[in-house]
Amino acid sequence: MGMIENDWKVALSDEFRKEYYKDLYNFVRDEYSREVIYPKADDIFNAFHLTPLKDVKVLILGQDPYHNENQAHGLCFSVLPGNDTPPSLQNIYKELNSDLGLYIPNNGFLEKWAKQGVLLLNTVLTVRAHQANSHRNRGWEKFTDAVIEAINKEDRPIVIMLWGGPAQKKAKMLNNPNHLVLTAPHPSPLSAYRGFFGCKHFSKCNEFLKEHNIEPIDWQIENI
Numbered sequence: 001m002g003m004i005e006n007d008w009k010v011a012l013s014d015e016f017r018k019e020y021y022k023d024l025y026n027f028v029r030d031e032y033s034r035e036v037i038y039p040k041a042d043d044i045f046n047a048f049h050l051t052p053l054k055d056v057k058v059l060i061l062g063q064d065p066y067h068n069e070n071q072a073h074g075l076c077f078s079v080l081p082g083n084d085t086p087p088s089l090q091n092i093y094k095e096l097n098s099d100l101g102l103y104i105p106n107n108g109f110l111e112k113w114a115k116q117g118v119l120l121l122n123t124v125l126t127v128r129a130h131q132a133n134s135h136r137n138r139g140w141e142k143f144t145d146a147v148i149e150a151i152n153k154e155d156r157p158i159v160i161m162l163w164g165g166p167a168q169k170k171a172k173m174l175n176n177p178n179h180l181v182l183t184a185p186h187p188s189p190l191s192a193y194r195g196f197f198g199c200k201h202f203s204k205c206n207e208f209l210k211e212h213n214i215e216p217i218d219w220q221i222e223n224i
Contacts, residue, residue, distance in 0.1 A: 001028060001045070002044060002049075004048045006049070006053075007052050007054055008048040008052065011150040012143075021143060023138075023139060024138055024140065024143065028135075028138075035129070036128065037128060037129070038065050038067055038126070038128075039074050043074040045125070046073055046075055047074055047076070050075070051114050051118065053151070055117045056154070056158060057116070057117035057118065057158060058117060058119065058205060059151055060077070060161045061148075061161070061163070062120070062121065062122040063167075064122055064123070064124035064125075064126075065125065066086065066127075067132050067134075069129070070083065071086075074125070076120045077092065077110060078114075081224055083108060084108075085108040088186070088188045088189075089110075094197065095187070095196065095197055095199065095200075095202070096220075099201075100203055100206075105221040105223050105224075106223045107221065107223070109224070112221060112222075116217050118217060119147075121144060123141055123166065124136055124138075125143075126140070145170075148173050149173060152173060152174050152176050153176070157209065157214060158179045158180075159205040160179055160180070161182050161201050162181065163186045164186025164191065167183075168183050180204070180205070180208045182205070184196045184199040202219050
């Protein structure tokens with residue numbers, strides 16, 4: 001696993017010393033030595049590298065990484081260029097089109113969002129090839145809960161988008177009155193029609209940021 005070197009290193013320093021993290025580190029290291037694991041080891045912490053804690057304006061919470069070849073690169077919902085846009089991200093783009101009038105791009109590479117302060121965090125950061133949820137309950141959830149707790153402690157306006165049941169369970173950790181917590185069904189094709197479409201989270205997010213004199217997010221992903 002590549003190291004986190006920015007301000008997240010300080011915020012999460014206690015976690016790195018805990019027994020569960022040592023067990024997690026050893027498990028992940030062994031998995032990479034024996035199995036095909038996604039994302040690449042150097043990409044596991046990309047969300048933290050691209051979005052330092054001091055820059056976080058928005059948190060979007062995913063579940064575990066894409067498990068097909070050359071898709072996952074450490075940002076939830078995002079895929080590397082050259083891949084088809086996954087179904088959930090297609091629905092996110094549809095909502096952006098309906099909510100903000102943005103065109104639907106020809107790729108699913110979301111690094112632009114991350115560089116503007118959108119922390120694209122999966123609750124589990126690694127997965128075996130072609131085996132969804134294969135690294136669940138190995139310790140990643142404790143680590144990413146610590147990330148959510150660090151964001152909750154930030155006494156400045158932050159927007160947190162919780163889509164679907166697993167993400168919404170994190171709402172009980174979020175009690176900072178400075179923050180805006182938005183909930184909706186997951187954008188998956190199985191649930192998007194139950195209220196993700198029409199949730200207007202992106203316009204609500206930008207309105208909140210502007211109300212607090214924070215530069216809004218340019219959500220338009222450009223064509224490649």
